[in-house]
Amino acid sequence: MEINGTGIGQGVAVGPVVRMAEQLPPPVDRPSHLDPELEGERARASLSVVAAELANRGAKAGGAAKDVLEAQAMMAEDPSLVDEVTKLLATGKTAERAVYESFAAYRDLLLGMGGYMAERATDLDDISQRVIANLLKLPAPGVPNPGHAFVLVARDLAPADTATLDLDQVLGLVTIDGGPTSHTAILAREKSIVAIVGATDAATLADGDTVVVDAANDVVISAPTPEQVADAEARIAERAALEAAPVTPGALADGTPVPLLANLGSADGAAEAVKLGAEGVGLFRTEFLFLDADTAPSVREQQEHYTRLLSAFPGRKVVVRVLDAGADKPLSFLNDAHEENPALGLRGIRALRHSEIILREQLTALAMADATTDADLWVMAPMIATVEETEYFTKLADELGIKVAGVMVETPSAALIADRVLRVAAFASIGTNDLTQYTMAADRLLGTVANLQSPWHPAVLKLIADVGAAGAELGKPVGICGEAAADPLLAVVLVGLGATSLSMSPSALADVRASLARYTPDDAKALARAAMAAEGAADAKQAAQAVATEITTARAAAS
Template sequence: MEIRGTGIGQGVAVGPVVRMAAPLPEPVDRPSHLDPEREAERARASMSVVAAELADRGAKAGGAAQDVLEAQAMMAEDPSLIDEVTKLLATGKTAERAVYEAFAAYRDLLAGMGGYMGERAADLDDISQRVIAHLQKLPAPGVPNPGYPFVLVARDLAPADTAMLDLDQVLGLVTVDGGPTSHTAILAREKSIVAVVGATDAASLADGDIVVVDAANDLVIARPSDAQVADAEARIAERAAMEAAPVTPGALADGTPVPLLANLGSADAAAEAVRLGAEGVGLFRTEFLFLDANTAPSVREQQEHYTRLLTAFPGRKVVVRVLDAGADKPLSFLNDAPEDNPALGLRGIRALRHSEVILREQLTALAAADAATDAELWVMAPMVATVDETRYFTTLARELGIKVAGVMVETPSAALIADRILGACDFASIGTNDLTQYTMAADRLLGTVANLQDSWHPAVLRLIGEVGAAGAELGKPVGICGEAAADPLLAVVLVGLGATSLSMSPSALADVRASLARYTLGDAKAIAESALAADGAAEAKQAARRAAESAPTASGTTVS
């Protein structure tokens, strides 16, 4: 039986199913025998303990897991949730029931929003379960430990559990719910866990069933044949050999270099990125320095962190994006005024231009860090839409000591006049997530239009091609730093459209490196043309796959 879902990464796993235990039962709605004040003390104490436990798990896990779990810890003690629990306790409910109802109401609110916010709803379920378990003096929900390697099947997996999975025991992960932007997917990608999420029919799998988890093909095969198991095991061995091989610079089969860089959000992740083969950094997000703060960090604080990042990449390119606030990342000291449509409002370079002192301080800190290290620092502005914005940023950057200044191409306007944009700066980097959002007029946080959020769409590819052509004509580098670069086949298409470097989550580097090595530049251009000629995203991917399979240098390879 074949079960379809969304694969995370390109891996494959084979093993017996072990299902997550059922969640705790819903607390009985009965009057408390304690007064509301005593119940409130119980509720607050348990919420505090759970918050501390989540923060501790995050500190041990590090990386993106730490960010996710610290956010969960904040949820566990959210003042609005505590207020709602208190209101419910005043009606005579038990702490267990009040916590259940308060979290459930907020969960339903997020679920109704869909998209990114909808996928945060599962996080609230996990926190609620943990608080209730503590109140009832029961073990917190968690991953089973049968004593042998297994494929974990769950309705969804909480970030606290995903972050701490024992990868010597958990061969693969299958979830019934969730999507490619869920925390389960994000953490599975970072930890290189073979996973298929949103596999609705996986609910029918039973403990002990042998399955093949084929993330590369968005597939779970239940009760596979001997031939299917043998094929999966051969692919596992092939991937193991590939990962064990010495890391080489990214290149096509004809030797055309394609530097493979890492997307990072903190200097703490630099060492792991280098270990996984990053040739530098294609996108360093600086937002983490500014978020959850009432004032911007000082020049000195910023300089220290940038210096630590640059020191990790001696002699290598490090592309830093200046503060990209706005839309889903408002800051009280920059742009916290309510907007009806913040994705189209005061964000990116617009917000920085409005509050230039913040941009000046950031550029000053970056220039100082550059002077103190020997990395090759490039700095770019987010959300550029006009030549005027480009000139504004590059002029200011050079005035403050930045040697290489560029822009992100995330708007159709910037792509359509890429020749003039690139004429006013040193390089461009295409953010495929936002470029897709604005090209398709589909909010990337809205679940109801998630099907349109696909960078394979020929309209998006055509715009990327415009930027690539402009870069080639002017001799200016054009990088890709959106999620599209992590798709091994789409990476080939992007190079065929003119991308000169690719940046992605470090865990995707090995797969993309292997994919590029199968094709010449001529192959990549032909595969890209096949995708451009299609009518939609799914058709473009199918056309590219057919073209890739028939490419002369790809004979004998499997295209995922």
């Protein structure tokens, strides 16, 4: 039986299934026999224990996991949540029930806000479960330890669990819920875990079932034949050899360079990115400096962080995105006003113009860091939709000492007028996650519309092609910094559409590098034409794969 989902990366794994236990049931709503103050002490103690545990896990895991788990730890002791727990305890509830109800109410609030905040609602469920387990003196929810290597099947995985998976035991990961931009997917990609998310029918798998987890083909094979197991094992050996091969710059088969860059969320990941072959940074997210803070960081504080990043890439391109925040990532010092549809509200460059001093200070700090380092700094603005916004950002960046100022193309409007936008901007970087979301009118955080969230859709590819054509005509670089660049086959298509560089999670670099090396520029254009001519996302991927197979077969026959 084949179970479809969304593969993360290109890996394959074979092994027996171990199911992760379902969540604890809601605590019984009964009156407490303890004084509210004593129940309050119990609740606060458990919240502190869980917060410390999450922070410790984050410190050990490092990278993106550290940022995610530190944010969870802060959520566990959020004053507004603690106040709500205290109010419920005063009505006679137990600490367990008060925690459950408080977190559930806050979770519903975040879900209603949509966007980034809705994504964090799942994290609240994990924190609540851990606190309740601590109060009940039960083991915290987590990954089972059967004493042998296994494929983990779960409803979804909390960041704390994904970040600390024992990769000597966990051969692969399959989740029933979740999508390609969930925390589970992001952390699995960073840790190079063979994973398939959103595999609804995986709920039918039982402990001990043998499965092949084929992320490259978006499928879990239950009860595989001996031939399917042998094929999977051969591919595992092939990938191991690939990862051990010497690192070389990204290039097509004829030597045409395609720089492969890293997406980073903090300077902590720079050394590992370089080790894995990153030729620079295509997207440095600066949000980590601002999120969960009461005030904006000072120019000096920002300069120190940017200097550390730039120092890790002497002589190499580093593309920094200024703060991408707003109504869907509310910051008290930027804009925390409630909006009915935050994904279409005051976010990105719109929010920064609303509080220009924050943008000015960030650009000043970046210029100061650039002056003391040898990296090739490029700076870009998020969520550009108009030429006027492009002119605003590039003029301000030039005024404050930024040498190369560009824009993110994440809205269909920016893609459709890319020729005019690129007459003003020095470069464009296409954020395929948001571009897909806005093109398909499908929230990328909602599993209910996951089938519409693929960057393979011809409508999305057409917009990317428009930007690529504009860049070629004007001699302006066009990079890709969305998760689409991490798909080895789609990476070739993107180059065929005019992308001049690709930026991705460092763990994806080896696969993409190997894929590009198999095709010439004409091959890439042929794959792109085939995908563009398809009716839908799945058809586009199949069409590109068919052309790729023809090219490989013809080459093999010729040799």
